[in-house]
Amino acid sequence: MTEQDGNYFTAVDPTSMPEEQTHKPEVVIKGIPASPGIAIGPAFLFRKSAPTIREKSITAEDVPQEIARLEQAVARSHKELRKILDFALSKLGDDKAKIFEAQLMILEDTILFETIYKRVRSELKNAEYVVHDEIGKYHRMMLTSKDEYTRERAHDVEDVRNRILRNMQEEKLISRLEGSSVIISQNLTAADTLILSRNDVLGYATDIGGITSHTALLARALKIPAVVGARNVSHTVQHGDRVIVDGYSGVVYINPSEATLRQLEEKQQQFKLFEERLSELRDLPAETIDGHRVDLSANIEFEKEIEFIRLQGADGIGLYRSEMLLIGKEVFPSEEEQAEQYRLIAESMYPKRVIIRTFDVGGDKIVADAVKENNPFLGWRGIRVMLDKPDLFLEQLRAILRSSTKKNVAVMFPMISSIKEVRAAKGYVEEAKKQLRAQNLPFDEKIKVGIMVEVPAAAVLAEDLANEVDFLSIGTNDLIQYLLAVDRGNDVVSGLYQEFHPAVLRFLRRIIERGKKRDVWVGMCGEMAGDPMATILLLGLGLDEFSVVPKVLPEIKKIIRSVKLREAKRIAKHALSLQTEDEVKAYLRSIMKERFPDIPLD
Amino acid sequence: MIEREVTIRNRAGLHTRPAASLVKLAAKFKAEFFIEKEGFEINGKSIIGVMTLAAEQGSKLHLKFSGEDEEEMARAIVELFEQGFGEPMQ
Numbered sequence: 001m002t003e004q005d006g007n008y009f010t011a012v013d014p015t016s017m018p019e020e021q022t023h024k025p026e027v028v029i030k031g032i033p034a035s036p037g038i039a040i041g042p043a044f045l046f047r048k049s050a051p052t053i054r055e056k057s058i059t060a061e062d063v064p065q066e067i068a069r070l071e072q073a074v075a076r077s078h079k080e081l082r083k084i085l086d087f088a089l090s091k092l093g094d095d096k097a098k099i100f101e102a103q104l105m106i107l108e109d110t111i112l113f114e115t116i117y118k119r120v121r122s123e124l125k126n127a128e129y130v131v132h133d134e135i136g137k138y139h140r141m142m143l144t145s146k147d148e149y150t151r152e153r154a155h156d157v158e159d160v161r162n163r164i165l166r167n168m169q170e171e172k173l174i175s176r177l178e179g180s181s182v183i184i185s186q187n188l189t190a191a192d193t194l195i196l197s198r199n200d201v202l203g204y205a206t207d208i209g210g211i212t213s214h215t216a217l218l219a220r221a222l223k224i225p226a227v228v229g230a231r232n233v234s235h236t237v238q239h240g241d242r243v244i245v246d247g248y249s250g251v252v253y254i255n256p257s258e259a260t261l262r263q264l265e266e267k268q269q270q271f272k273l274f275e276e277r278l279s280e281l282r283d284l285p286a287e288t289i290d291g292h293r294v295d296l297s298a299n300i301e302f303e304k305e306i307e308f309i310r311l312q313g314a315d316g317i318g319l320y321r322s323e324m325l326l327i328g329k330e331v332f333p334s335e336e337e338q339a340e341q342y343r344l345i346a347e348s349m350y351p352k353r354v355i356i357r358t359f360d361v362g363g364d365k366i367v368a369d370a371v372k373e374n375n376p377f378l379g380w381r382g383i384r385v386m387l388d389k390p391d392l393f394l395e396q397l398r399a400i401l402r403s404s405t406k407k408n409v410a411v412m413f414p415m416i417s418s419i420k421e422v423r424a425a426k427g428y429v430e431e432a433k434k435q436l437r438a439q440n441l442p443f444d445e446k447i448k449v450g451i452m453v454e455v456p457a458a459a460v461l462a463e464d465l466a467n468e469v470d471f472l473s474i475g476t477n478d479l480i481q482y483l484l485a486v487d488r489g490n491d492v493v494s495g496l497y498q499e500f501h502p503a504v505l506r507f508l509r510r511i512i513e514r515g516k517k518r519d520v521w522v523g524m525c526g527e528m529a530g531d532p533m534a535t536i537l538l539l540g541l542g543l544d545e546f547s548v549v550p551k552v553l554p555e556i557k558k559i560i561r562s563v564k565l566r567e568a569k570r571i572a573k574h575a576l577s578l579q580t581e582d583e584v585k586a587y588l589r590s591i592m593k594e595r596f597p598d599i600p601l602d
Numbered sequence: 603m604i605e606r607e608v609t610i611r612n613r614a615g616l617h618t619r620p621a622a623s624l625v626k627l628a629a630k631f632k633a634e635f636f637i638e639k640e641g642f643e644i645n646g647k648s649i650i651g652v653m654t655l656a657a658e659q660g661s662k663l664h665l666k667f668s669g670e671d672e673e674e675m676a677r678a679i680v681e682l683f684e685q686g687f688g689e690p691m692q
Binding site: 098101102105106108109110111112135138141142145146147149150153157340 | 618645649651
């Protein structure tokens with residue numbers, strides 16, 4: 001079937017290709033996973049030869065006809081893009097459809113087209129050549145821009161130029177494929193990706209492109225598996241080859257062997273089941289069989305992760321690592337910049353809670369000033385840095401407070417080791433509030449304030465510290481390192497870093513019990529919270545909040561929803577009675593094996 | 603001819619939407635309007651040109667207006683820049 005809407009396949013229907021792929025060797029190409037899922041099917045090679053443009057001289061008499069041809073091509077391109085824009089609006093919503101608005105505006109750029117008409121008249125050159133050359137100037141400048149946004153727009157400019165040129169050359173335009181196939185291309189524009197998706201597209205794989213490219217963005221929105229940046233895939237694949245696009249690991253298999261095929265089909269099936277389970281779980285609470293509810297939230301570093309954690313069914317953000325804002329920056333972001341970022345996160349999570357941890361710099365993280373320390377983990381880091389830099393601290397606290405107007409924001413201090421530090425930090429919170437009041441800026445007067453328990457001293461003082469704050473959040477990574485005196489980045493001793501060391505378990509029990517005695521809630525945002533083997537144990541110890549890396553949310557929720565609190569308590573009690581980590585692990589592993597044979601443990 | 607210096611004040615810079623408002627406003631006037639940034643000049647009435655500028659927050663632009671209504675045009679355009687195109691500024 002042929003349709004005149006501006007896409008141009010110079011390809012043959014893959015289903016009509018001779019079946020000879022069984023003789024071809026398997027080729028594996030690694031790219032970037034851009035949209036999750038696994039697609040298996042015949043390749044449709046989408047070769048986008050840029051229109052060939054020849055510079056031709058014309059006579060003065062040819063000019064009116066040449067200009068009329070161009071005007072017609074522009075009008076037709078406009079109509080096509082309108083159609084694409086409407087389709088995008090219906091399928092993707094306002095936001096993502098905006099990509100096409102910019103292209104429409106270029107078609108309406110009278111200055112640009114007047115210049116082109118003028119050049120056709122004065123240079124007596126064919127319109128194709130002048131269009132190509134004139135728009136090409138802008139395209140080249142945008143491509144070399146330092147600004148990523150502008151470089152992305154360069155593709156829009158190129159796309160719109162090629163659309164006009166194709167319409168001038170009146171190429172045969174086909175945009176319907178027969179049967180379902182995997183689209184392989186050197187690159188796909190936003191329009192290509194979208195229009196192709198009207199067919200039964202199983203997946204996409206392209207030579208170039210990154211995770212933020214249009215193809216990646218739209219493929220995710222359309223829920224079609226995609227791998228981008230798979231170099232040379234379009235030159236390696238032939239029409240009708242059987243291909244597998246693994247959008248989870250970013251691998252493209254061309255003419256897969258029977259073994260590969262079976263393996264990937266199995267993975268496809270597994271993920272399908274997993275996704276079904278996930279969507280069933282998403283809107284269910286993290287609640288035990290006997291009705292004990294805990295908060296299952298996510299640790300995030302970037303605002304971009306929010307969409308994903310929502311899909312994963314998080315109850316909120318238990319740890320937002322604000323220091324990630326400092327990456328690549330030479331100076332600290334301004335209060336305004338911070339306030340806007342925090343507000344964005346708070347608003348997109350509303351009414352769910354967002355815990356913002358103040359800058360945790362130092363240790364192995366970003367250093368605020370170039371300070372040489374022999375032992376940075378025992379050095380100037382976390383709250384210590386901020387208390388020494390009151391201006392920076394107040395700026396950040398004001399920014400956090402300003403994002404709290406909807407009352408779903410809490411603030412948390414890292415690396416607390418004494419009551420004195422908590423009081424000092426709280427003093428700055430009060431000072432920041434006072435300053436905002438003076439400026440008449442709104443904020444949540446009752447913003448919740450908490451601390452990370454990651455220094456053994458804080459664990460020892462848990463009860464007294466709990467008197468000072470609204471919540472405790474256990475940072476197991478550092479707590480375990482400090483408690484066991486093991487640097488887990490040091491290969492020689494990293495084996496001694498043990499999450500299930502009996503001393504760790506007893507310490508955790510102590511922190512949770514002491515915190516709860518003072519009626520504050522106790523959460524955990526360290527890696528242990530996201531370790532499936534620890535979930536029942538932590539539940540049994542009475543943990544109120546699990547804040548985990550987004551990808552394990554469904555698994556942890558599944559475990560929580562499959563036990564009774566009573567059983568969890570019994571299991572925790574037994575685990576606490578054991579003498580070595582090996583015994584603890586063997587015990588927990590046997591419980592997991594019995595109840596959750598499909599959850600992998602390491 | 604009138605010349606003016608402006609600074610991009612909105613956070614997101616001169617991206618597609620502000621570029622469109624700028625070009626639309628410019629189209630209401632008869633005077634010619636050019637924008638120069640770092641020695642590179644484009645026609646301020648052309649969207650593709652304005653898109654090419656890649657002017658981020660804090661960029662300084664040199665504006666040139668010439669024509670019968672250059673006074674009013676300069677005033678209106680400079681105001682649009684100063685308001686950060688009605689977008690978040692900080």
